[in-house]
Amino acid sequence: MGVNLFNADSGIQIRPEIRALPAYRQGRPAPADAFKLSSNENPYPTPAWVIEAMADVDIARYPESTSRELRERLAEIWGCATDEIIVGAGSVSLLYQLILAVAGPGDEVIFPWRSFEAYPWLVTVAGATRVQVPNSVDHRHDLDAMAAAITPATRAVIVCTPNNPTGAAVTAAEFRDFMAKVPANVLVILDEAYAEFSHDPEIVCGKKIRGDYPNVVTLRTFSKAYGLAGLRIGYGIGPIDILQAATSTAIPMVVTAQAQRAALAVLNHADDAMAVVHKICERRDAVWAALREQGWDTPRPHGNFVWLPTGTDTDRVAAGLEAGGIITRVFAGEGIRITIGEPESVDVLLRICADIVSG
Ligand SMILES: Cc1ncc(COP(=O)(O)O)c(C=O)c1O
Numbered sequence: 001m002g003v004n005l006f007n008a009d010s011g012i013q014i015r016p017e018i019r020a021l022p023a024y025r026q027g028r029p030a031p032a033d034a035f036k037l038s039s040n041e042n043p044y045p046t047p048a049w050v051i052e053a054m055a056d057v058d059i060a061r062y063p064e065s066t067s068r069e070l071r072e073r074l075a076e077i078w079g080c081a082t083d084e085i086i087v088g089a090g091s092v093s094l095l096y097q098l099i100l101a102v103a104g105p106g107d108e109v110i111f112p113w114r115s116f117e118a119y120p121w122l123v124t125v126a127g128a129t130r131v132q133v134p135n136s137v138d139h140r141h142d143l144d145a146m147a148a149a150i151t152p153a154t155r156a157v158i159v160c161t162p163n164n165p166t167g168a169a170v171t172a173a174e175f176r177d178f179m180a181k182v183p184a185n186v187l188v189i190l191d192e193a194y195a196e197f198s199h200d201p202e203i204v205c206g207k208k209i210r211g212d213y214p215n216v217v218t219l220r221t222f223s224k225a226y227g228l229a230g231l232r233i234g235y236g237i238g239p240i241d242i243l244q245a246a247t248s249t250a251i252p253m254v255v256t257a258q259a260q261r262a263a264l265a266v267l268n269h270a271d272d273a274m275a276v277v278h279k280i281c282e283r284r285d286a287v288w289a290a291l292r293e294q295g296w297d298t299p300r301p302h303g304n305f306v307w308l309p310t311g312t313d314t315d316r317v318a319a320g321l322e323a324g325g326i327i328t329r330v331f332a333g334e335g336i337r338i339t340i341g342e343p344e345s346v347d348v349l350l351r352i353c354a355d356i357v358s359g
Contacts, residue, residue: 034325035345042227053265054258063257091221091234101245103128103155111158139166147181156187162302165337169302175204194303196225233259324352
């Protein structure tokens with residue numbers, strides 16, 4: 001029998017920072033009798049008009065690489081030029097393309113922490129240095145500290161609002177003050193993956209500030225509010241030269257024709273799509289109110305999830321939830337993020353939470 005050389009150390013010199021990277025942690029799958037509230041997905045079935053929109057795609061052909069039709073539609077909606085829109089295979093892909101375009105070895109990228117788990121990973125893969133700025137005690141970005149962390153080596157700063165996983169949001173006034181402190185040559189990525197769930201007029205909105213800053217790119221996704229997570233499609237809005245650079249760092253033709261068609265269908269059925277978002281928001285507000293009533297110290301949620309800052313109790317609370325059939329995203333020693341899911345999950349979740357409090 002031959003030796004399996006694939007089990008041996010290949011001797012290939014892997015970049016040490018890549019060797020040290022843990023694999024990206026995906027929201028845990030749930031057993032059939034449990035609710036998967038671990039990935040901030042939309043719980044509703046895919047509408048027929050999305051399925052129909054994808055039906056006649058010729059998958060023997062490569063997709064149109066610039067997502068032109070979708071960008072034209074988005075440009076109408078955002079009131080901008082088609083070239084001020086970029087489409088990617090999920091907004092995480094656009095985050096990566098932008099970071100790769102501006103930062104490499106020796107450069108720094110600042111982001112809040114705790115925040116979206118991909119940020120540190122993407123910065124390291126780009127070869128740049130991560131600068132994580134702890135959130136304030138009320139689970140919000142510490143924008144003063146983020147601005148103070150900027151050095152001549154800073155190439156980009158990520159602002160995540162509403163913030164995953166804490167659900168807190170940045171106000172328009174806070175963003176304006178922050179931008180006054182950011183040098184014009186530092187890229188600010190405004191990650192609004194959950195923007196559609198935030199209806200507070202005080203919260204910063206990429207659409208309202210579009211064109212105000214030559215160094216801001218806003219990112220949105222079809223994964224969360226619009227239920228297309230599995231198709232991988234998101235978009236960015238920003239200055240043309242930055243988006244051109246981000247196009248240069250993309251994997252060519254990575255956005256499938258099905259994803260482009262489905263996204264267009266969502267935009268063409270905006271009322272139906274937003275009706276689902278409203279249902280989720282109502283459920284979120286009810287869950288949040290009930291949790292507060294039970295005594296949980298949970299910050300006001302602006303996304304499609306709630307955050308339980310359980311600290312050293314995290315493992316115990318997560319085990320209780322899991323035993324009751326609620327699969328969450330657990331951040332050991334910090335807290336638990338729970339997606340607002342199916343209507344049937346709400347009573348189960350609240351009952352277990354009440355039991356945990358009384359226990
Ligand atoms: C804050 C934030 N940004 C970006 C993403 C990426 O979303 P997608 O790549 O599905 O568009 C996520 C997904 O969880 C997120 O939470």
